[in-house]
Amino acid sequence: MAEPRRIPLIVIGMGQVGSAFLAQLMRTREYLQARYAVDLYPVALADTTGALVEVGGLKDHDLKVLLAQKAGQAQIVEQPGALDPMPAGDLLAQIVAQGVEKAVVVDATAAAGMEPTLHQALDAGYSVVLANKRPLAGTWNEAQMFFEHPRVQFGATVGGGLPITTTLRAMIDAGDRVERIEGALSGTLGYLCSRLEVGEAFSVIVDAAKARGYTEPDPREDLSGVDVARKMLILGRLAGWPLELDNLTVDPLYPPTMADLSVDEFMAALPRLDSDFAAYMGAQAGAPRYLAKIGSEGGSVSLRMVGERLAAQLSGRMNQVTFWTKIYHDRPLTISGPGTGRENAAAAVLRDCLQLARTG
Ligand SMILES: NC(=O)c1ccc[n+]([C@@H]2O[C@H](COP(=O)([O-])OP(=O)(O)OC[C@H]3O[C@@H](n4cnc5c(N)ncnc54)[C@H](OP(=O)(O)O)[C@@H]3O)[C@@H](O)[C@H]2O)c1
Known part of the structure; x- marks a missing residue:
């Protein structure tokens, strides 16, 4: 069997959706490799306190420790795994500088002001998956490019991950009005x-x-x-x-x-x-x-x-x-x-990552 195509993931936001997404990814990664010959592997995670970066790929063990910390399950934390303080823009610049190509950036925050980071990602040739509605709901002048860019997906933003935006997009692409x-x-x-x-x-x-x-x-x-x-x-x-x-x-x-x-x-x-x-x-x-x-x-x-x-x-x-x-x-x-629930929204994020990985 051919070696799977490796797609680095940068996950910004490790709350309800970001954490559920990482947990789903760890459970399905081998299946996705076998079925689609695509290996989605996290290279960086960030929240408001900082970031954890390993461009060769973060180990499942470290992800689990971090997720346990985020969930407040101190008793199963085996090592501190503290995040380095770093704004999302600096994080991206650091990863680009280390030669990481064709990454997928997941915005699983609810934060305003993520647009410059998302532009930075697209300019570097990366793809973007949004659970965050705000970049799509600013002024049309600012948001338009996210709707038209072929490397941006946002299935989790509406209907908690029901296949609503993907269906609408497919209807329009096929000429429906x-x-x-x-x-x-x-x-x-x-x-x-x-x-x-x-x-x-x-x-x-x-x-x-x-x-x-x-x-x-x-x-x-x-x-x-x-x-x-x-x-x-x-x-x-x-x-x-x-x-x-x-x-x-x-x-x-x-x-x-x-x-x-x-x-x-x-x-x-x-x-x-x-x-x-x-x-x-x-x-x-x-x-x-x-x-x-x-x-x-x-x-x-x-x-x-x-x-x-x-x-x-x-x-x-x-x-x-x-x-x-x-x-x-x-x-x-x-x-x-x-239309609610972190698992449903996380599944939509995963579908979007896979879609971009397969077509990007
Ligand atoms: N929850 C759902 O069921 C659901 C369903 C569909 C869509 N969504 C959307 O998905 C997004 C995430 O929702 P959520 O429920 O996971 O929110 P959440 O639990 O509040 O998590 C948000 C995460 O984003 C991080 N964050 C915020 N600002 C940041 C910044 N500037 N840089 C880096 N990290 C930052 C937070 O860091 P800290 O941990 O340090 O605070 C936190 O980890 C939202 O836009 C929401 O509307 C949620």
């Missing part, structure tokens, strides 16, 4: 809506979701609707519409007066919203769902009351996207499934 897109793109807000539907108080649900780790540490990041708007913007731009984030109207699930409170103050103030949500639910038929839609002129993200069928499809943390296109005109194409 998208007319409009609708969907439910937040597992967290799906959970919240399903519990509102059965009559629980809004404040109790948000408290429970925060305690279970379903929301961000500041639940307003979910409740603002901006994260959903970013995902819909990514789909709209991929569909060919050069829209900006402010072309989408976004209805947050809390009033502007609560935007500047501390997280503790915000949580304490939540019960004030319970009667508003109860009144909203009582005034209309149907079930509440947080839905997004987009077309060539813009879109919206808001809480709406929907009929029984859609409510059943979108129970709990399900994600769903429906495309109306020139081909899928009378009967639209729907992709539906669990």
Whole structure:
């Protein structure tokens, strides 16, 4: 059998998704070598504290130690494995200077300002896989090149890794034209809506979701609707519409007066919203769902009351996207499934790395 083609990986971000990705990679690496003759091997890992670099390839043992440290499992850590403090841009420059070619850079952060590092990677002939939505959701002027670059993939950014962006891209590449897109793109807000539907108080649900780790540490990041708007913007731009984030109207699930409170103050103030949500639910038929839609002129993200069928499809943390296109005109194409979870998102990152490794 031919020697597998070796593809170096640089993983920036070792939180939920980055760690799950590395664990999946260690489990599947031999399978990928045997099936595709491709060897994806990590040469560098980074988080906010620094980076670990070994251009010959990091050993599984060192990866496991680092992942255990990140997970806070101190008891199974056998050696310190401390990271060298290093910003992502310097890390990349160091790796390029050591002659590493055709690497794949994974951005598994949620950080703003990663664009210069990603440009640096593409300029060096590397490929880029994004779990981070922000580089795709900045101004169109800045984001356009990430949508058009043949060495950029971002399957994990929408729908928690369901094959949504890849399907949309394939439809467009084959000459289909998208007319409009609708969907439910937040597992967290799906959970919240399903519990509102059965009559629980809004404040109790948000408290429970925060305690279970379903929301961000500041639940307003979910409740603002901006994260959903970013995902819909990514789909709209991929569909060919050069829209900006402010072309989408976004209805947050809390009033502007609560935007500047501390997280503790915000949580304490939540019960004030319970009667508003109860009144909203009582005034209309149907079930509440947080839905997004987009077309060539813009879109919206808001809480709406929907009929029984859609409510059943979108129970709990399900994600769903429906495309109306020139081909899928009378009967639209729907992709539906669990849209949350680090393992699903990590699997999408791995698929993207493999795709780039096989075509790059
Ligand atoms: N979690 C999911 O289920 C899911 C699903 C789909 C997509 N996503 C997306 O995937 C991305 C990662 O999500 P996550 O849940 O894994 O987030 P997370 O747990 O908060 O992890 C983020 C990681 O990025 C690192 N980081 C942040 N800024 C950095 C910088 N400037 N340079 C280097 N490292 C940096 C953090 O370092 P420290 O460890 O030092 O803080 C952390 O390791 C996000 O964009 C998210 O929207 C997540």
